[in-house]
Amino acid sequence: MTGLMDAALETRGLSKVYRRLRRIRALEPLDLAVAPGTVFGLLGANGAGKSTLVKTVLGICRATTGHALIFGKDSRDPAARREVGYLPEGTHFARYLSGRDVLWYFGRLAGLTGTRLREQVDAKLRLVGMADWADKKVSQYSKGMRQRIGLAQAMLGDPRLIILDEPTDGVDPEGRHHIRDVIIGLGKQGVTLFLNSHMLSEVESVCHEIAIMYQGRVLKRGRVQDIRNEMSMRDGKYQLVFRTGPLPSQLPPLLAGLQREDHGFRIAVADREEIPRLIDALRDSGVAIYGVEQYHASLEEAFLRVMDDGNHHGVGGTRQ
Ligand SMILES: Nc1ncnc2c1ncn2[C@@H]1O[C@H](COP(=O)(O)OP(=O)(O)OP(=O)(O)O)[C@@H](O)[C@H]1O
Numbered sequence: 476m477t478g479l480m481d482a483a484l485e486t487r488g489l490s491k492v493y494r495r496l497r498r499i500r501a502l503e504p505l506d507l508a509v510a511p512g513t514v515f516g517l518l519g520a521n522g523a524g525k526s527t528l529v530k531t532v533l534g535i536c537r538a539t540t541g542h543a544l545i546f547g548k549d550s551r552d553p554a555a556r557r558e559v560g561y562l563p564e565g566t567h568f569a570r571y572l573s574g575r576d577v578l579w580y581f582g583r584l585a586g587l588t589g590t591r592l593r594e595q596v597d598a599k600l601r602l603v604g605m606a607d608w609a610d611k612k613v614s615q616y617s618k619g620m621r622q623r624i625g626l627a628q629a630m631l632g633d634p635r636l637i638i639l640d641e642p643t644d645g646v647d648p649e650g651r652h653h654i655r656d657v658i659i660g661l662g663k664q665g666v667t668l669f670l671n672s673h674m675l676s677e678v679e680s681v682c683h684e685i686a687i688m689y690q691g692r693v694l695k696r697g698r699v700q701d702i703r704n705e706m707s708m709r710d711g712k713y714q715l716v717f718r719t720g721p722l723p724s725q726l727p728p729l730l731a732g733l734q735r736e737d738h739g740f741r742i743a744v745a746d747r748e749e750i751p752r753l754i755d756a757l758r759d760s761g762v763a764i765y766g767v768e769q770y771h772a773s774l775e776e777a778f779l780r781v782m783d784d785g786n787h788h789g790v791g792g793t794r795q
């Protein structure tokens with residue numbers, strides 16, 4: 476059934492076990508829904524299963540269990556996949572073609588013809604900043620340029636859902652900036668974007684929502700800010716960062732449990748009344764206090780903590 480409220484992308488118990496050389500449980504059964512208009516980032520270390528998830532959704536590799544829906548239609552239905560633009564990981568285009576030829580070819584595959592095809596190819600070349608290079612051969616392109624052509628290809632025909640697997644892989648900072656702007660622009664137009672990446676800062680700057688994947692499972696999902704806030708706390712307590720002079724080897728009991736950092740320490744506090752007590756205890760110990768601030772985990776720290784928690788809870792122990 477399709478309707479206005481359908482998720483742009485939804486997986487229902489979708490899983491993948493590769494069986495070629497040895498059994499690899501690359502994707503544990505996953506239920507995930509991405510609302511239309513969301514810029515969604517899937518994060519995870521190498522081998523976490525990000526590309527597998529995307530390829531299984533698109534039917535490029537066959538699901539072991541479950542299925543996926545694209546705007547409410549089963550993704551095994553070619554009509555459903557017509558709504559999707561896709562930039563695969565590590566794209567390779569025929570080196571003897573020009574960038575324009577490549578887009579022409581993929582545009583035809585996407586069902587574009589005539590004036591619309593020409594307009595689309597020109598528009599996307601401009602959008603990714605490749606208009607001046609369009610008639611040079613792919614063999615003369617840098618990796619970043621090939622990646623931009625790949626991005627242009629994924630946008631042909633203005634699909635409502637665009638899936639980008641590591642869109643900035645191998646792209647220099649300027650190129651990354653450009654690609655980021657293109658993604659933000661698409662997001663503003665209401666296109667749903669699904670982005671695989673391990674570039675945390677990039678994901679943080681463009682994505683409304685993220686999921687963190689680890690050994691075939693999504694361990695965490697939500698808004699970047701919410702995940703960062705949650706990970707800023709420890710055992711339900713806020714954390715403070717004290718910038719101080721050297722600490723004595725014998726610490727007063729109140730300071731037990733602090734975590735030493737460069738130029739100070741971090742400590743969890745149950746309520747704000749603890750702050751003056753901590754300051755008094757430090758002063759009594761002769762410690763100079765240069766600053767106190769609330770701790771905010773960066774996405775990188777949050778990511779590492781999610782991984783760490785995953786490790787400690789033995790996720791993936793039965794993976795192979
Ligand atoms: N075609 C395949 N045959 C067998 N195993 C595979 C295949 N493709 C991926 N795998 C395995 O599945 C797991 C997940 O791989 P996947 O490529 O989905 O990870 P990823 O999160 O995209 O990693 P990366 O960040 O390196 O792109 C890995 O253990 C990988 O070795």
Ligand SMILES: [Mg+2]
Pocket residue numbers: 525526527564640671
């Ligand atoms: Mg991958």
